[in-house]
Each structure stands twice: as C-alpha cells, then as structure tokens.
Amino acid sequence: MADQEPAALINGTVLTALTPADVPQIVTSLRQSCARDDPGALPQPARPEAALPKANIRSSLVKAGPLLSGLAGRTDGIRAALALSPDKVIEEITKSKLRGRGGAGFPTGMKWRFTRKAVGSDHYVVCNADEGEPGTFKDRVLLSEFPDLVFDGMTIAGYALGARHGLVYLRGEYAYLWDSLQEVLKTRRRLGLLGKNIGGQQQFDFDIRIQLGAGAYICGEESALLESLEGKRGAPRDRPPFPTERGYLRQPTAVDNVETFACAARIMEKGAAWFAGFGTAQSTGTKLVSISGDCVHPGVYEVPFGTTISELLDQAGAPEAIYVQVSGPSGQSVAPKDFGRSLGYEDLSTGGSTMVFGPGRDVLEIALQFADFFVAESCGWCTPCRVGTTLLKQGMEKVVAGRATVADVAQLESLGNTVMRMSRCGLGQSAPNPILTTMRSFPELYEARLAPVPFTSRVTLHDALREAVAVQGREPVTEES
Amino acid sequence: MAAATFRFTIDGIDVEASEGQSVIEACDAAGIYIPRLCHHPDLAPAGNCRVCTCKINGRNGAACVTPAARGMVIESNTPQLTDDRRAVIEMLFVEGNHPCPYCVASGDCELQALGYRLGMVAPTQPYQWPGRKIDATHPDIYLDHDRCILCSRCIRASRMEDGKTVFGFEGRGIKMRLNVDAEGGLGETQMAAIDKAAGVCPVGCIVVKRGAYQVPNGSRRFDKAPIGSDIEAKRGSRKP
Numbered sequence: 001m002a003d004q005e006p007a008a009l010i011n012g013t014v015l016t017a018l019t020p021a022d023v024p025q026i027v028t029s030l031r032q033s034c035a036r037d038d039p040g041a042l043p044q045p046a047r048p049e050a051a052l053p054k055a056n057i058r059s060s061l062v063k064a065g066p067l068l069s070g071l072a073g074r075t076d077g078i079r080a081a082l083a084l085s086p087d088k089v090i091e092e093i094t095k096s097k098l099r100g101r102g103g104a105g106f107p108t109g110m111k112w113r114f115t116r117k118a119v120g121s122d123h124y125v126v127c128n129a130d131e132g133e134p135g136t137f138k139d140r141v142l143l144s145e146f147p148d149l150v151f152d153g154m155t156i157a158g159y160a161l162g163a164r165h166g167l168v169y170l171r172g173e174y175a176y177l178w179d180s181l182q183e184v185l186k187t188r189r190r191l192g193l194l195g196k197n198i199g200g201q202q203q204f205d206f207d208i209r210i211q212l213g214a215g216a217y218i219c220g221e222e223s224a225l226l227e228s229l230e231g232k233r234g235a236p237r238d239r240p241p242f243p244t245e246r247g248y249l250r251q252p253t254a255v256d257n258v259e260t261f262a263c264a265a266r267i268m269e270k271g272a273a274w275f276a277g278f279g280t281a282q283s284t285g286t287k288l289v290s291i292s293g294d295c296v297h298p299g300v301y302e303v304p305f306g307t308t309i310s311e312l313l314d315q316a317g318a319p320e321a322i323y324v325q326v327s328g329p330s331g332q333s334v335a336p337k338d339f340g341r342s343l344g345y346e347d348l349s350t351g352g353s354t355m356v357f358g359p360g361r362d363v364l365e366i367a368l369q370f371a372d373f374f375v376a377e378s379c380g381w382c383t384p385c386r387v388g389t390t391l392l393k394q395g396m397e398k399v400v401a402g403r404a405t406v407a408d409v410a411q412l413e414s415l416g417n418t419v420m421r422m423s424r425c426g427l428g429q430s431a432p433n434p435i436l437t438t439m440r441s442f443p444e445l446y447e448a449r450l451a452p453v454p455f456t457s458r459v460t461l462h463d464a465l466r467e468a469v470a471v472q473g474r475e476p477v478t479e480e481s
Numbered sequence: 482m483a484a485a486t487f488r489f490t491i492d493g494i495d496v497e498a499s500e501g502q503s504v505i506e507a508c509d510a511a512g513i514y515i516p517r518l519c520h521h522p523d524l525a526p527a528g529n530c531r532v533c534t535c536k537i538n539g540r541n542g543a544a545c546v547t548p549a550a551r552g553m554v555i556e557s558n559t560p561q562l563t564d565d566r567r568a569v570i571e572m573l574f575v576e577g578n579h580p581c582p583y584c585v586a587s588g589d590c591e592l593q594a595l596g597y598r599l600g601m602v603a604p605t606q607p608y609q610w611p612g613r614k615i616d617a618t619h620p621d622i623y624l625d626h627d628r629c630i631l632c633s634r635c636i637r638a639s640r641m642e643d644g645k646t647v648f649g650f651e652g653r654g655i656k657m658r659l660n661v662d663a664e665g666g667l668g669e670t671q672m673a674a675i676d677k678a679a680g681v682c683p684v685g686c687i688v689v690k691r692g693a694y695q696v697p698n699g700s701r702r703f704d705k706a707p708i709g710s711d712i713e714a715k716r717g718s719r720k721p
Binding site: 216233238240376377378379380381382383384386387388390391411414415418423458 | 528529531534543546548561564565568572573575576606607609630631652653654655656657
C-alpha cells in the first residue's frame with residue numbers, strides 16, 4: 001500500500017491514506033466490535049467501508065502499456081496455446097525471451113522446459129503472489145483488476161508443463177482479495193477454463209487453488225514459499241535440487257511471479273515477436289513498476305524495459321528527487337548522477353519497487369531502516385544472515401549517530417560482503433545491499449558523518465553507566481566539574 | 482554393485498567421488514578437510530552454519546548440502562574463503578555467550594577449535610550478550626543455551642536417530658532459539674543420556690552431567706591436534 005500511505009492493517013482489514021483525524025473513528029469502531037465480544041466479526045472484506053473508515057483500496061494503475069491494454073477476452077491466450085503442442089508453447093515463450101518478473105530474471109522458457117522434462121508423479125505450477133518487497137504493489141493491481149489474465153497464464157503453464165495443479169501463494173496482507181479471486185475461479189470453472197478437458201482438449205485437466213501466506217517476507221523466496229505451501233516453517237531450501245526438479249511435495253514445480261504469468265498469457269495471444277518488439281534486446285517486453293514516495297502521482301506504471309530513472313521520475317512527478325531505491329531494500333540505491341541508468345536485466349534489474357525520496361530525506365537513516373527490516377525478516381536458519389543482519393544494523397547505527405570512524409566503515413563494508421557471499425538464500429545475499437549500494441552511490445554522505453578520530457568506543461560512557469545512574473539516582477562526577 | 486564413481490577437483494587436487502555423496506563427504510574420504518560446524522558424519526546435512534561454503538564451479542555453495550558431481554571445480558582453501566569462514570565463526574562467538582576459559586567443553590569444542598584453526602584472535606564485532614537461561618531440569622543432562630550455536634545437530638539426531646522430537650527451533654532471525662518439546666524443560670521430555678542427540682553437540686550446550694573434567698584440560702581432543710587433523714591424516718597415509 002506504499003502508494004496510499006500511511007496505511008494500516010487492522011485485524012485483517014486494510015486502511016489507506018490515513019490522517020490523524022481518522023484515528024478516533026477507528027478506535028470507536030474497534031471498541032464497538034470488541035464490545036460485541038466478537039473480534040472475529042470485524043469488517044468483512046466484501047463491505048469494509050461499512051465498519052471501518054478508509055478501508056478501501058483504490059486501484060492505482062496510472063499508466064497501462066501493451067501488456068494491460070486492449071485485452072480481447074480471457075480465452076484468447078489459452079485457445080492459442082491449446083492449438084499448439086506443449087513443446088511448441090514452451091518454444092514460443094522461449095522465443096519471446098520472457099524473463100522472470102520477480103526481479104531475478106530467470107528465463108521463463110528455460111524454467112518451463114526444465115520442469116516439463118523433470119520426471120515426477122505430478123507437476124505443479126505455482127504463482128508467487130507473496131508480493132512482500134517493500135514498495136511493490138503491482139501484483140496487487142494485477143490480481144484485483146486482471147485476475148483472469150494471471151489465471152490464463154497459469155493455465156497455459158499447466159498445459160505446457162503437463163501439470164494438473166496450479167497453486168497461488170497469496171500474501172497474508174492480501175487476504176481481502178480472497179473472495180473476489182475465488183469468484184473468478186468459480187466463473188472460470190463454469191466456463192470450462194478450469195477443470196476437466198479444458199477447451200475441449202482431451203486429457204488436459206487443470207485447476208487452481210489459492211493458499212494464504214502469513215506475512216513472512218522470506219516466503220517470497222521460492223523455496224521457502226514451497227516449504228510454507230507444504231505447511232512447514234518458512235525457511236529456504238538448499239539447492240540443488242532446484243524446484244524445477246523437486247519443488248512442491250518434491251515434485252517438478254515451476255514457481256513464477258504473478259506478472260510473469262500475465263506476460264505469458266499475452267505472448268500466447270499475440271505472439272512472441274509482438275512481445276519481443278518492446279523493451280531491449282536482453283530485456284524484452286514491458287515492466288510493471290510500482291512508484292511510491294515523494295512524487296505527485298504514485299502508482300503502477302507499465303513501461304518498456306530500457307526506460308531510464310529520469311523518465312520514470314518525470315512521469316510520476318518527482319523533479320526534485322535526491323535518491324531512488326530500485327527494487328526495494330534488497331535492490332539498489334541510485335543517486336541523481338545515475339538517473340540516466342535504465343530498467344532492465346542488463347542494468348537495473350527490478351521486481352518493480354521504486355521508492356522516490358525528495359529533498360530533506362536522510363539517505364543514511366533510510367539505509368538504516370532497510371537494514372532493520374532485514375533483521376526482522378531474517379528467518380534465522382543460517383549464521384551469516386541471522387547474526388550478520390543484526391551486526392550490519394548496529395554498524396549502520398554507529399554511522400548514523402556520527403560515531404563511526406574510517407576503520408568502522410571499512411569493517412562494515414567487509415562484513416556486508418561476507419554476509420552477501422556466505423548466506424544461504426537471496427534474503428541474506430541481498431540484505432547488505434542498502435548499506436553497500438549507498439556506500440557506492442553516496443560516499444560523500446558517509447564521509448560527512450565520519451567521526452574525525454582514529455577510534456570511538458562502541459558504547460559511550462554515558463550509556464555504559466546508565467543502569468548504575470538509574471539505580472543510584474545520581475549522575476557521575478565529570479572531570480571538568 | 483558399487484555405485485558409479487567420477488572425479489572432481491578441489492584446490493587443484495583430484496578427488497574420486499561416488500553417486501550420492503556430497504562434496505564434503507567425498508572430500509572427507511579423500512583426506513581433504515573443509516572446515517565445518519553443523520555437519521556431522523552420522524546425520525543428514527542441514528546447511529545451517531555455512532562454514533563449509535566453497536566456491537563450486539564459480540558460485541558459493543555449502544559443501545555439506547551440495548551433491549558431488551563429475552568435473553566440478555571447487556575452491557576451498559583460499560584467503561577470501563578463510564576470511565569469510567573466520568567472520569562466520571566470529572559471528573557465532575558474539576551471538577551467544579562463550580566463556581572459553583571456564584567452559585566445560587574447552588579443548589573439545591568445535592567452535593573454539595575452528596577459531597584457532599582459522600586464526601581468529603579476538604572478535605572484532607560487538608558482543609550481543611543475550612540473556613539465555615540454563616535448563617537443568619533433566620537428572621542426567623543440562624542445557625546451557627548460552628553456548629548454543631543453532632547448528633540443529635541435536636534436532637536432526639533426535640528426530641532421525643532417536644525417533645523422538647526432543648529438540649526444535651522457536652522464533653525467527655536473531656531471536657531464534659533451541660527449544661525442547663515440553664513446557665517444563667528437558668526433564669519433562671523423553672530425552673535420555675544415551676540418546677544420539679546427547680552426544681552430537683559441537684559445543685558445550687548439551688552436557689551429560691557427572692562426566693565433566695574426567696579428561697583434564699590440556700589432554701583433550703583439540704589440545705593435541707587441530708580440528709580436521711584426523712581427516713587430513715587419511716590423505717597423508719594414502720600418499721605413495
């Protein structure tokens with residue numbers, strides 16, 4: 001909800017664009033529902049506005065591009081796919097050079113081919129709708145406004161992979177979409193787009209089940225997502241084996257981003273050449289970008305790959321931006337001197353999160369908040385991430401407090417590199433990014449905060465004595481006095 | 482029939498491995514020591530500590546959970562990996578409370594021994610000083626959580642070897658802790674001192690009572706030879 005801040009999630013109900021004036025009303029309605037001694041009966045997602053003010057999420061698709069405009073009908077992509085053999089479908093996806101839209105950018109055609117080839121009693125298609133990277137909300141727009149396009153893509157994947165089961169892992173905070181998505185699935189079953197012999201195709205049976213996450217960031221990592229889907233603790237798996245070999249229930253599984261499925265559906269409808277006509281040579285197609293922060297028009301923009309940060313800022317109305325965080329805390333910081341850089345797997349790879357910061361924002365303070373985010377979201381399984389994220393945060397605290405020396409900053413950088421190299425999964429490997437990339441983009445800010453001495457202690461005398469001072473009830477005598 | 486064998490190289494040394502072996506198992510058999518902490522030869526690997534991380538075909542991966550494959554090119558004993566491993570060991574030292582000089586496990590502790598082997602002098606990171614309680618509810622075993630490094634060896638041993646579920650993790654991130662499956666502590670679980678889980682702790686967290694100091698300091702495992710020497714000795718004996 002970064003486009004409609006400040007937002008809150010209260011007992012499962014999403015509240016957006018809050019102001020201090022809203023608080024009394026919220027408290028009143030919460031008191032009333034508690035007085036009924038039935039906290040479970042808080043506003044139903046279907047009519048939330050009735051009970052809680054501002055419990056309505058506005059659609060924020062600001063700019064649609066080729067992917068999201070001129071949608072002919074929900075069956076066209078599927079019909080086109082079913083006219084081909086599964087191998088031909090994968091060939092078409094490969095030809096389009098579609099790459100994963102979650103940010104990692106693995107070639108989708110290759111992933112589908114691996115999964116199809118892998119031997120197993122069942123194959124699975126999993127849609128990663130655990131949109132948890134701070135600052136991204138484009139999957140929310142896809143699922144609330146274009147769910148059929150996403151389900152089309154999943155069904156096409158099911159056909160291409162020889163899978164009978166599709167699973168949507170929906171992030172816990174999107175529980176409010178549950179009812180509407182179930183309705184869409186019901187309609188599709190009625191139309192014969194899900195179920196047995198889809199599109200009259202003998203032996204193509206496919207259905208989709210939605211499973212709700214519980215709000216853990218790590219579950220957006222594909223192997224942790226699979227663990228969570230199986231009902232286990234959300235911790236990543238070691239690879240190999242990759243999910244394409246052994247994924248959900250140890251069977252071959254293709255885990256793809258919501259947007260990837262939407263792209264796949266359009267590719268089958270309009271052809272690989274049409275899709276590859278947008279974007280750059282290495283990054284074909286368009287990208288949904290979620291822009292939020294200090295800008296006039298926050299929202300979702302569909303732009304071709306190759307679009308520069310400057311162009312994005314122009315569209316969103318942020319001429320004075322001093323800093324842009326691309327692809328969320330796990331992505332990279334971009335300083336104004338690099339606003340000419342462009343979105344794409346060959347330059348700024350992104351899952352879509354684009355946070356804009358205007359004049360007056362403290363870049364280092366933001367980097368510290370991102371470091372703190374990773375402390376909270378580390379699953380704890382492996383040492384470098386479990387301990388390293390906390391140490392990184394503490395190091396950054398010293399920098400922000402103006403107490404870090406040149407040696408401290410060098411040590412922080414070295415620690416960040418160790419955490420990046422040694423961590424088990426993408427979370428730990430990217431957790432040092434806010435610190436490492438701001439060091440590269442804004443060295444002058446770090447320099448300005450340095451303590452001009454060769455050494456400062458970790459704990460100040462004042463902090464060290466605080467407990468004793470509280471017990472004794474008197475301040476220590478200083479040398480000067 | 483013997484499993485098919487193949488070869489790969491680690492630090493330029495040719496190693497023979499068979500289908501189903503992990504990198505660390507194949508290297509152990511060949512007498513090449515890769516530093517490790519959570520891995521135990523009798524237990525399924527879990528990849529918790531990351532100390533055995535090597536550069537495998539150009540990418541970092543933990544040797545304990547990576548299946549050996551034909552033609553792999555692995556780097557292990559490089560200055561950077563040694564630095565990174567030392568940094569990880571250091572993280573474990575500052576995360577818990579590890580008072581080596583008066584610890585019952587000193588000289589038998591794999592964490593301490595790795596600190597020595599990897600050249601850790603003193604931690605350069607801030608101590609976290611967590612407040613953790615000792616669980617002495619069991620008549621024969623005590624748990625000193627201060628020294629737990631969350632390696633999951635006891636969890637795996639209890640589940641897979643003992644057929645019990647005495648141990649498990651609770652909490653996430655830096656707040657993750659080892660826990661037992663009874664509210665009242667270890668004494669209320671089915672844990673017995675002869676369990677596999679009681680004998681696999683690499684540090685001084687799970688300690689069988691009334692056995693301490695039977696071997697005096699100075700005569701213990703790692704007082705005599707650095708950790709990994711037993712594995713490296715195999716290679717020495719094989720040399721022509």
